[in-house]
Amino acid sequence: MTTQQYQFPKDFWWGSATSATQIEGAADEGGRGKNIWDYWYEIEPERFYNQVGPEYTSDFYHRYQEDIALMKEYGHNSFRLSISWSRLIPGGTGEVNQEAVSFYNHVIDELIKQGIEPFVNLFHFDMPLELQEIGGWENRDVTDMYQQYAKTAFELFGDRVKKWFTFNEPIVPVEGGYLYNFHYPNIVDAKRAFQVAYHTIIAHAKAVKAFKELDIKDGKIGIILNLTPSYPRSDHPADKKAAHIADLFFNRSFLDPAVLGHYPKDLIQLLAEYSHLPHTKDGDAALIKENTIDLLGVNYYQPRRVKAKEHLPNPHGPFMPDWFFDNYEMPGRRMNEYRGWEIYEKGIYDIMINLKDNYHNIDSFISENGMGVQNEERFIVDGQIQDDYRITFIRDHLKWLHQAMEEGCHARGYHLWTTMDNWSWANAYKNRYGFFSVNLETKERTPKKSAHWFKRISEENGFDEEK
Secondary structure, three states, X not given: OOEEEEEOOOOOEEEEEOOHHHHOOOOOOOOOOOEHHHXXXXXXXXXXXXXXXXXXXXXXXXXXXXXHHHHHHOOOOEEEEEOOHHHHOOOOOOOOOHHHHHXXXXXXXXXXXXXXXXXXXXXXXXXXXXXXXXXXXXXXXXXXXXXXXXXXXXXXXXXXXXXXXXXXXXXXXXXXXXXXXXXXXOOOOHHHHHHXXXXXXXXXXXXXXHHHHHOOOOOEEEEEEEXXXXXXXXXXXHHHHHXXXXXXXXXXXXXXXXXXXXXXXHHHHXXXXXXXXXXXXXXXXXXXXXXXXXXXXXXXXXXXEEEOOOOOOOOOOXXXXXXXXXXXXXXXXXXXXXXXXXXXXXXXXXXXXXXXXHOOOOXXXXXXXXOOEOOHHHHEEOOEEOOHHHHHHHHHHHHHXXXXXXXXXXXXXXXXXXXXXXXOHHHOOOOEOOOEEEOOOOOOEEEOHHHHHHHHHHHHOEEEEEO
């Protein structure tokens, strides 16, 4: 029996990721304004699992010192959080909330004190309610308000925070809010969806421009994209075309402008053919071209498998990306039965090779990867959740990431989603993802088996495996 070594570079980023709305809680404390999640829960609590809303979540607002101590103890050298726009600038524009400044300063300082580098993201699905009421990302003016918010954050925290991200998974508010009705404002209108996507890129480019003008010492700015490789059912040209179009809509619509500085020509042609191009302004192309990113965060959970369309779209139904492909369930695929997602570890390798070959081998890292499981208390032995399934999931994805790095891909780190069990949008606490379980009554944190395993691989900067 031989031993295979998976050794990572000495400065590899080991850590986890969170978002403000999902962990902070304290929704009515510290001068925070409302965001769309607070409002949606107020008007339609039945759309949320067990009718659990975002008011309390995991209470990071009050427990951040304890949580950061756990991160330190269990192998983190980096940690991604997001700033809540509606906490820092209630209403989205105007006066800065000094209580929020104090809170984020304390969090950043505590991370640095514990030797954990803060990675800060500016927008994670949480539009301030007042800005949604004037159209959200449909309204071009909101892109200027976002730029001012971003500039404020850079000026307040950029002396200590060197890794910044404009958006997390910007395709999700497009899909959820404007195509498939699983996020507020629950609109089903592709024309408006594409305008939202376009203005998001404009907002992103304006924030990158503001960042570069500030010239933060050692600062890097990026975006975090959920890249979901589109695999065709077969090599038949019709299946391959279906996969290509799915890739254009769900990956390249943000990846190309963010990294290359322009949109794919065939996406523009497709939208033009169906009269769904967004409104643009003179100077937009130059703005996007001149403000590409330094660092790409890659969220990877599952592949997308597609096949050629089997039935013509409903000519009277709304235009949808799905007009051009059908989802394909590959026989024999391995599933996370709790989440309904396929487990396909090689996808992480395929993403990295694509970035190497087609996106200047941009510096990147796995900014989210993880496995949600229901009712994890079933796996408690001697007071600890024995989440061997999560350890296997992480390890097998790391193997493929290691292979990509061996082949020259510029991958810099791995962050698990997520640090502690958190509130997950409409799913609330249905699926648990964290290294640390959270008791919903007492908010007590308890390390799972995976936390102990992660501590070891972080300390050893890798792991060995017998073959």
